[in-house]
Each structure stands twice: as C-alpha cells, then as structure tokens.
Amino acid sequence: MNGETFHDVTVLRQAVRALARSYRLPADVRGRLVLSVTELATAEFEAGHHVELTAAYDSGSGQADAQLVVTLIAPQAVTALACDGLALPAPATTANSVTWRTALTHTPGRRPDNRNPGRLPAPRQGMSPAPWTEADEELRAALALADSLAADHRLLKHELAETNAGVLALYVQLEEQEEQLRSAHGRVLRELEDALRPPPPQIEGLELAVHYAPADPAAPTGGDLYDWFALPDGTVHVTVVDALGHGVTSTRSAITVTHAVRALALEGHSLQSLLARTHDLLRPIDADLMATVLLGRLNPATGELQLANGSHPPALLLRTDGTTQYLEVKGRGIGFPSPGSDAVLTVHIAPGDLLLLYTDGLTESRRDMLEGERRLIQAVRAHSHLPVADIPSAIAADMHTVVYHADDTLALAFRMRQPNR
Structure with a gap:
C-alpha cells in the first residue's frame, strides 16, 4: 500500500478517476467513489488542510472477489469526517479516515491495468x-x-x-x-x-287484516307471531305472541307457543286457563322460553269478545262514535313467574267497530310506551275509514315516521261488518 498527499480537489478528483479506470471500475461506481472522496476532502481543503489517499489491491481468497481498498486520511481534521449520505457508502471509518472496499469483477486470471497494484496512478495535469x-x-x-x-x-x-x-x-x-x-x-x-303467518280466515260478517314487518328486512325472522282460526262453535280464536330474543331462536319459540295454544284451544280448554296450561306444557321442553301472549275469542254472530292477557300490550277498540278504549287485562306471560291471565275481559263489538291487536314494536318505536299509545289512538282514528285490508299497514306507517328503537311490528285488525255491507 502506498499513499499520496493532495492539496487541491481537482488534482484529487483526477487521481481517483485514474485509479478507478486502471482497476476497471464500472462508470457508475467510479462516479460514486469520486463524489464521495472529493466531498470529504473539500471541507479539509477549504480549512487549509491537506489529505492523503492510499490504495491497496486485495486479491481475495476462496470464493471472495478481489477488491480495491481506497482510504482517505485527513490528519489535520478537527472533527470526525461526516460519512453519512455518501454516494458510495464506506464500511470502515475512524475519526480522521474513511475506507472504501470495492469488488473487482475482472475476467478471471486477468490483472488490472495498473502495472503496480496498489500504487496510485500519476494525476494528469495540464491536459x-x-x-x-x-x-x-x-x-x-x-x-x-x-x-x-x-x-x-x-x-x-x-x-x-x-x-x-x-x-x-x-x-x-x-x-x-x-x-x-x-x-x-x-x-x-x-x-x-x-x-x-296464516292469511285471514274467511268468516261471515267479519273483516280481518294483518300487517307484519321485521326490524331488519334482510333478516326477517323474529319473535312476533300470530294465529287465528275458527273453533267448532263458530267463534274466532286469535293468538298474538311476542317471544323474547332475536332471529331464528325467537321465531322457534313463537311457533312453539302458537302451536301449543291451538292444540289446547281445539281440545276445548277455557280461554282463561290457556296461558297457564301452555306454560306447563312447554316448560319441560324449553325452560328458557319467555313470551308475552294476548288471546282473544270473537263471536261474529253476537259480537261478544273475550280477552285473556299474559304481559302483552292491550288491544285497542275504536267505536263507531269515535271513542276509544284500551282493553286492559292483567296477567303474566309464558316463562314469567305465576304465568296466566288473572281474568277474562268480555266486551261487545258492534257493527262498524274496529279492534286492533298488536305487538310492542308498533307503540314503542320511540321508547316511550305512553306516547306510543296516544299516537296509536290518533293513527287508528285517522285511518279507520279505510278498507280493513289497508288499515294495519297505514297505522304502522304513521307510527314509524320516526323510529328510535327498531323492532318487529305486528298489527291485526278486526271489524264487524255493517248490516248493509
């Protein structure tokens, strides 16, 4: 290894280029080496210092390529040489020296052009x-x-x-x-x-209609269900169920309740006993089942209506004179403590009167049951002139103009036909 001393950036640049050319470094590597060396040396030249440059030829060993080892030394440097961001990174540095090791990719067995490996070629001056x-x-x-x-x-x-x-x-x-x-x-x-959901049965002297809408149209299963059918004595039995829970589970619970009630009703059990008997029948099958239930029986020949209730919203009756009445009956639903209806309420339905049975999704869309019941009276009065087939859907549309709490909605309408209709 030998070295040369430099005081001028132009001479140094020429020397580095000559060295790189003699070792056949690629043009891009040569350019990076020239930029890196002169960048570090310039600061020393501006401070009035000189630099030294040494070169050595490392022939390599085994599979390793031969290397050109170039070292720049700044013996008078006041601070450590700044090597960050160099065009050609230097793997070895000290406070006042920087060393580059560049692989040589000559044809095997062929020496570099430099006849004296490791010796710096003489700078070309004045050319x-x-x-x-x-x-x-x-x-x-x-x-x-x-x-x-x-x-x-x-x-x-x-x-x-x-x-x-x-x-x-x-x-x-x-x-x-x-x-x-x-x-x-x-x-x-x-x-x-x-x-x-069975369609309305055809009953002489009675008009019936139903509206059902799930809380989520994409998943229309829910716990709101109903059943209506004629008993052997000609009265119409109706069951309205709201099973607790969501999705398929609540639908299964509601189906279980309606089927059990139908079976017991057709066996001839009284309206007041149906809720407690249904609870006793289903409890061993599904101990977690809970549902509110409203049961009704309407005799279309006499207009007599009987209601039994298990924790369900009361039916609403609109008379032809515009008066309204919530048909309240105390009781507890299936799966509740002491299930059953405390009594059976009997009222008379006159021709033209409108009866509405529903689930709480109709009145509790704003999470205020009392407000919902007041608004329901207004909606029933506003749409009572419509054909019965249109009344439940029209009422539901009115009640759901603003929905803060989406829920399944079920509404069933009954009206005794006027004698001239």
Whole structure:
C-alpha cells in the first residue's frame, strides 16, 4: 500500500478517476467513489488542510472477489469526517479516515491495468479534456441508471394499477355476490315467514287484516307471531305472541307457543286457563322460553269478545262514535313467574267497530310506551275509514315516521261488518 498527499480537489478528483479506470471500475461506481472522496476532502481543503489517499489491491481468497481498498486520511481534521449520505457508502471509518472496499469483477486470471497494484496512478495535469471524458461516462451511467429506474417505476405503477383494478373488480364482484346471497337468504326467510303467518280466515260478517314487518328486512325472522282460526262453535280464536330474543331462536319459540295454544284451544280448554296450561306444557321442553301472549275469542254472530292477557300490550277498540278504549287485562306471560291471565275481559263489538291487536314494536318505536299509545289512538282514528285490508299497514306507517328503537311490528285488525255491507 502506498499513499499520496493532495492539496487541491481537482488534482484529487483526477487521481481517483485514474485509479478507478486502471482497476476497471464500472462508470457508475467510479462516479460514486469520486463524489464521495472529493466531498470529504473539500471541507479539509477549504480549512487549509491537506489529505492523503492510499490504495491497496486485495486479491481475495476462496470464493471472495478481489477488491480495491481506497482510504482517505485527513490528519489535520478537527472533527470526525461526516460519512453519512455518501454516494458510495464506506464500511470502515475512524475519526480522521474513511475506507472504501470495492469488488473487482475482472475476467478471471486477468490483472488490472495498473502495472503496480496498489500504487496510485500519476494525476494528469495540464491536459485538455478528451471529447469522451470520464465525467461524461459517469454522467451517462448515472442517466442510464436513472432511466432504468424510471422505466421500472413506470412498469411497477402500471402493474400496480392493473392489480388494483383487478382487486377492485374482484371486490365489486364479491360485494355483488354477497348482496345476491343476502337477497336470496332474505327471500327464503320471508317465504318461510309467510308460510308461518296464516292469511285471514274467511268468516261471515267479519273483516280481518294483518300487517307484519321485521326490524331488519334482510333478516326477517323474529319473535312476533300470530294465529287465528275458527273453533267448532263458530267463534274466532286469535293468538298474538311476542317471544323474547332475536332471529331464528325467537321465531322457534313463537311457533312453539302458537302451536301449543291451538292444540289446547281445539281440545276445548277455557280461554282463561290457556296461558297457564301452555306454560306447563312447554316448560319441560324449553325452560328458557319467555313470551308475552294476548288471546282473544270473537263471536261474529253476537259480537261478544273475550280477552285473556299474559304481559302483552292491550288491544285497542275504536267505536263507531269515535271513542276509544284500551282493553286492559292483567296477567303474566309464558316463562314469567305465576304465568296466566288473572281474568277474562268480555266486551261487545258492534257493527262498524274496529279492534286492533298488536305487538310492542308498533307503540314503542320511540321508547316511550305512553306516547306510543296516544299516537296509536290518533293513527287508528285517522285511518279507520279505510278498507280493513289497508288499515294495519297505514297505522304502522304513521307510527314509524320516526323510529328510535327498531323492532318487529305486528298489527291485526278486526271489524264487524255493517248490516248493509
């Protein structure tokens, strides 16, 4: 290894280029080495200091490539040389020296052009630049690398855009498929719900209608259910159930209750005993089942209405003269302590009177039951002139103009026909 002393950046730059050329360093590596050496030396030259540059040839061993080892020494440096951000990183540094190790990729067995490896070539002083200078070559190498990187960047952006477009298309396709599945799922559930909700029976002298809407149209199962049918004596039995819980579980509970009530009613059990008997029948089957229930029996021939209640909202009766009455009956629902109706309320329904049975989803949409009951009276009066088939849906639309608490909604309307109708 030998070294040379330098006081001028131009001479130093020429010496580094000559050294790099003699060892056949690629133009881009040569440019980086020249920039790094002169950047560190410039600060020393401006301070009036000199620098020393040494070079050594390391032939390597085994599979390791030969290396050119270049060291810049600033013996008069006041502070440590700033090596951060150099164009060619230096793996070895001290307070006043920096060493670069650059791999040499000559043809195997061929020596560098330098006849005395490790000795710095003499600087070229006083020579006019050649048309094709080392600086031009380094600049061309840098531009070629920049062009290559720019091309790679454009290609990467194009591929990324295509990938993003593909991902977006796949996302849209998956969203469409998911929506189709949700719609299909909802249709199947609605068909099942419709199958579980019997249409109004055809009863002479009586008009009936029903409205049902789930809290979530995409998942129309719920615990609100009803059943109506004619008993052997001609009276119409109606059951309104609101099972606690959500989804399929509450639907199953409501179905269980309506089926049990129907079976017991057809066996001839009295209206007042039905709730307690249903509780006793179902408790061993499902100990967790809880449901509010409203039971009614209407004789279309006489207009006599009987009601039994188990913790359910009361029925609402609108007379032809515009007066209204909530038909209150105390009782406790299935699964509640001491289940059963405390009494049976009997009232007379005159021709033209309108009876409404419902679940709490109709009146508690604003979480205020009393306000809901007042608004329900107003809605029933406002729509009582409509055909019975339209009344439950019209009332529900009025009650749900503002919904703070979404819930399943069920409303059943009964009206005794006027003699001339």
